[in-house]
Amino acid sequence: xxxxxxxxxxxxxxxxxxxxxxxxxxxxxxxxxxxxxxxxxxxxxxxxxxxxxxxxxxxxxxxxxxxxxxxxxxxxxxxxxxxxxxxxxxxxxxxxxxxxxxxxxxxxxxxxxxxxxxxxxxxxxxxxxxxxxxxxxxxxxxxxxxxxxxxxxxxxxxxxxxxxxxxxxxxxxxxxxxxxxxxxxxxxxxxxxxxxxxxxxxxxxxxxxxxxxxxxxxxx
Amino acid sequence: xxxxxxxxxxxxxxxxxxxxxxxxxxxxxxxxxxxxxxxxxxxxxxxxxxxxxxxxxxxxxxxxxxxxxxxxxxxxxxxxxxxxxxxxxxxxxxxxxxxxxxxxxxxxxxxxxxxxxxxxxxxxxxxxxxxxxxxxxxxxxxxxxxxxxxxxxxxxxxxxxxxxxxxxxxxxxxxxxxxxxxxxxxxxxxxxxxxxxxxxxxxxxxxxxxx
Numbered sequence: 001x002x003x004x005x006x007x008x009x010x011x012x013x014x015x016x017x018x019x020x021x022x023x024x025x026x027x028x029x030x031x032x033x034x035x036x037x038x039x040x041x042x043x044x045x046x047x048x049x050x051x052x053x054x055x056x057x058x059x060x061x062x063x064x065x066x067x068x069x070x071x072x073x074x075x076x077x078x079x080x081x082x083x084x085x086x087x088x089x090x091x092x093x094x095x096x097x098x099x100x101x102x103x104x105x106x107x108x109x110x111x112x113x114x115x116x117x118x119x120x121x122x123x124x125x126x127x128x129x130x131x132x133x134x135x136x137x138x139x140x141x142x143x144x145x146x147x148x149x150x151x152x153x154x155x156x157x158x159x160x161x162x163x164x165x166x167x168x169x170x171x172x173x174x175x176x177x178x179x180x181x182x183x184x185x186x187x188x189x190x191x192x193x194x195x196x197x198x199x200x201x202x203x204x205x206x207x208x209x210x211x212x213x214x215x216x217x218x219x220x
Numbered sequence: 221x222x223x224x225x226x227x228x229x230x231x232x233x234x235x236x237x238x239x240x241x242x243x244x245x246x247x248x249x250x251x252x253x254x255x256x257x258x259x260x261x262x263x264x265x266x267x268x269x270x271x272x273x274x275x276x277x278x279x280x281x282x283x284x285x286x287x288x289x290x291x292x293x294x295x296x297x298x299x300x301x302x303x304x305x306x307x308x309x310x311x312x313x314x315x316x317x318x319x320x321x322x323x324x325x326x327x328x329x330x331x332x333x334x335x336x337x338x339x340x341x342x343x344x345x346x347x348x349x350x351x352x353x354x355x356x357x358x359x360x361x362x363x364x365x366x367x368x369x370x371x372x373x374x375x376x377x378x379x380x381x382x383x384x385x386x387x388x389x390x391x392x393x394x395x396x397x398x399x400x401x402x403x404x405x406x407x408x409x410x411x412x413x414x415x416x417x418x419x420x421x422x423x424x425x426x427x428x429x430x431x
Contacts, residue, residue, distance in 0.1 A: 101262075
């Protein structure tokens with residue numbers, strides 16, 4: 001989809017805040033913890049989660065701190081998939097709202113859980129693909145010129161561009177299908193583009209590499 | 221099943237227009253629901269906040285880099301497929317299921333970005349810095365990497381080409397910076413202390429050695 005998240009190559013965003021820390025506020029740390037520790041039942045695949053985030057109010061996406069985006073994503077999924085109510089969320093957000101007690105049957109995880117949970121998330125996205133790869137390392141390929149309204153991982157700046165395959169990673173879960181609830185593997189390649197083939201004003205010495213699935217690519 | 225885009229956008233719009241604008245209150249509301257539903261215990265959140273930055277961080281990545289500097293066999297395996305050797309060290313995990321290490325040299329500099337979201341190899345670098353997740357970095361690192369590097373104080377020699385890696389798939393990137401001169405004979409622990417988080421993202425190039 002052409003959404004606010006597709007930022008690569010946009011101008012006018014000012015300098016990078018190079019000294020910024022990992023977190024500035026306690027609520028950011030808590031949002032991070034909630035997103036990593038829960039046993040939340042909704043949302044679907046990682047691609048469906050990302051696609052939900054991409055549907056934030058565009059001007060809010062542009063201005064919100066990063067972890068507020070995650071908060072909106074989680075809240076939206078709770079309302080959409082888990083029966084939470086918007087009015088209920090608004091009431092909980094009031095200054096006066098009291099935080100509920102943890103129900104007695106909710107397990108409490110200690111500090112060691114951090115390492116366990118991080119290790120548990122060593123997940124493979126490799127998937128079988130029936131057909132052999134259409135391209136090989138060294139092949140020139142052209143990316144699609146158009147996108148579709150769903151989730152995709154071909155950024156706008158790399159559409160209609162010619163590059164060279166420098167690696168084939170076998171079949172990987174295809175995000176465009178996975179966001180729609182369909183688990184399907186497609187061949188994944190790393191494609192190298194001369195920076196000048198993406199932006200005329202780029203430096204001739206530079207290249208940009210992207211990991212792109214076979215349906216994004218055609219022969220020149 | 222399928223993804224209901226209209227419904228998703230409508231819920232976002234409704235939430236955003238009715239909730240108070242303070243993100244701290246928004247996260248408070250989320251935490252309240254999560255606790256009440258039993259999706260997470262409040263104490264677990266507290267414990268996570270307390271422990272994460274201590275236990276998961278760039279020291280893991282630095283150890284990987286230092287080992288690659290002193291052990292040619294490890295370096296070779298790391299550059300071929302970084303996932304397995306990182307797992308051997310016990311550091312496999314969140315967002316390192318597929319990992320590629322890319323090595324700087326006298327003529328090559330590597331820089332990592334995620335233009336579409338904020339993909340990052342959490343298990344070996346910890347939480348990403350705010351700038352890595354910022355719109356400015358995500359927009360500019362692919363198009364004008366040299367200007368971005370300049371803001372980080374990195375000036376590249378004339379004959380160095382920049383390779384920018386945009387993390388568009390579930391493959392994460394680790395930059396292996398060059399081993400600084402004057403560190404011959406150092407052990408891994410001493411070398412690892414030189415390796416910064418930014419050097420493993422590519423926004424720092426020449427590691428500092430305090431002799």
